[in-house]
Amino acid sequence: MMEKSTLILTRKIQLIVDLPTQEERQEVLETLYKWRNRCYRAANLIVSHLYIQAMVKEFLYLSEGIVHKLVDEKKDEAGILQRSRINTTYRVISDRFKGEIPMNILSCLNSRLQSTFNKDYQEYWRGEASLKNFKRDMAFPFGLEGISKLSYHPEKKSFCFRLFQLPFKTYLGRDFTGNKKLLEQVVNGEVKLCTSQIKIEKGKIFWLAVVEIEKENHQLQPETIAEASLSLEYPLVVKVGKSRLSIGTKEEFLYRRLAIQASRKRTQAGVAYAKSGKGRTRKLKALEKMSELERNYVHNRLHVYSRKLIDFCINNKAGTLILLDQEEKIELAKEEEFVLRNLSYYELITKIKYKADKAGIELIIA
Numbered sequence: 001m002m003e004k005s006t007l008i009l010t011r012k013i014q015l016i017v018d019l020p021t022q023e024e025r026q027e028v029l030e031t032l033y034k035w036r037n038r039c040y041r042a043a044n045l046i047v048s049h050l051y052i053q054a055m056v057k058e059f060l061y062l063s064e065g066i067v068h069k070l071v072d073e074k075k076d077e078a079g080i081l082q083r084s085r086i087n088t089t090y091r092v093i094s095d096r097f098k099g100e101i102p103m104n105i106l107s108c109l110n111s112r113l114q115s116t117f118n119k120d121y122q123e124y125w126r127g128e129a130s131l132k133n134f135k136r137d138m139a140f141p142f143g144l145e146g147i148s149k150l151s152y153h154p155e156k157k158s159f160c161f162r163l164f165q166l167p168f169k170t171y172l173g174r175d176f177t178g179n180k181k182l183l184e185q186v187v188n189g190e191v192k193l194c195t196s197q198i199k200i201e202k203g204k205i206f207w208l209a210v211v212e213i214e215k216e217n218h219q220l221q222p223e224t225i226a227e228a229s230l231s232l233e234y235p236l237v238v239k240v241g242k243s244r245l246s247i248g249t250k251e252e253f254l255y256r257r258l259a260i261q262a263s264r265k266r267t268q269a270g271v272a273y274a275k276s277g278k279g280r281t282r283k284l285k286a287l288e289k290m291s292e293l294e295r296n297y298v299h300n301r302l303h304v305y306s307r308k309l310i311d312f313c314i315n316n317k318a319g320t321l322i323l324l325d326q327e328e329k330i331e332l333a334k335e336e337e338f339v340l341r342n343l344s345y346y347e348l349i350t351k352i353k354y355k356a357d358k359a360g361i362e363l364i365i366a
């Protein structure tokens with residue numbers, strides 16, 4: 001089977017309602033909250049109907065004369081559906097929420113849940129997994145038909161577009177992840193924009209932009225193998241032939257993180273004496289800031305470590321990367337809870353997988 005030359009990538013981009021008054025911006029935000037609520041309710045309805053359809057033949061207490069072919073009755077005499085199977089769930093949610101939410105959102109949601117349900121069906125059938133339950137704060141999807149007039153506005157220093165006629169502009173901040181360049185490629189048609197999502201967190205709006213990009217072409221040699229391992233002393237150690245590289249140290253990584261944790265503990269002790277007003281939110285503001293500082297630090301360090309690993313493989317033309325004895329290392333780290341919690345092995349492996357795939361390096365976890 002031929003390997004795909006493209007990679008699906010998701011970028012989280014903050015959005016601001018592009019309207020002049022607070023009242024207008026609040027109205028748009030309330031509209032998004034309404035769409036999210038309808039999407040959450042529709043998602044739970046869809047999976048419930050899909051489960052019943054799939055399990056109807058397991059209802060052994062039904063009469064033997066009951067037919068249960070999940071096909072359109074017009075196409076098969078034994079069919080028990082009035083329309084195609086994928087259309088049954090769409091008709092249920094469209095009848096329920098028509099006029100309250102754009103149909104494009106419901107269509108994308110229905111297609112996505114149909115696909116994920118089919119993948120998980122065997123686990124449901126064996127009783128090894130429970131049916132998914134969607135929460136009220138879920139992100140809701142939308143297709144390309146829902147987004148229009150995406151372009152860069154120099155005077156606003158941001159990308160502007162309309163989402164079902166609601167005006168938005170991007171807030172890229174310091175843009176360490178290169179979102180501006182990526183959006184420029186989308187506008188120029190160099191990168192394909194796919195079905196994406198909108199996520200609302202603490203009153204802020206985020207666009208989970210899904211794009212399809214070409215994998216990097218580094219003329220790597222599949223027979224050249226890089227062997228890497230996670231260790232307790234060094235976050236990463238990698239070698240290709242006689243070339244060897246140790247990436248980071250336990251002390252270098254832990255020193256700053258433990259300092260942040262100590263500062264957070266002191267802040268936590270002082271919360272009881274914080275100035276009152278606005279209740280819990282005000283008292284915990286400093287504590288949440290320290291928690292975010294720690295998350296950002298860990299995210300940055302693991303990004304740097306995984307980037308150095310992949311760059312080392314590219315420089316040595318290694319087309320195959322083997323992560324050695326990971327199960328043994330992770331089990332060892334579990335015995336020392338302090339190390340597992342602070343070195344974040346699982347997150348590091350996730351970042352390595354993504355960067356290896358983007359660079360066209362085959363990753364093998366041994």
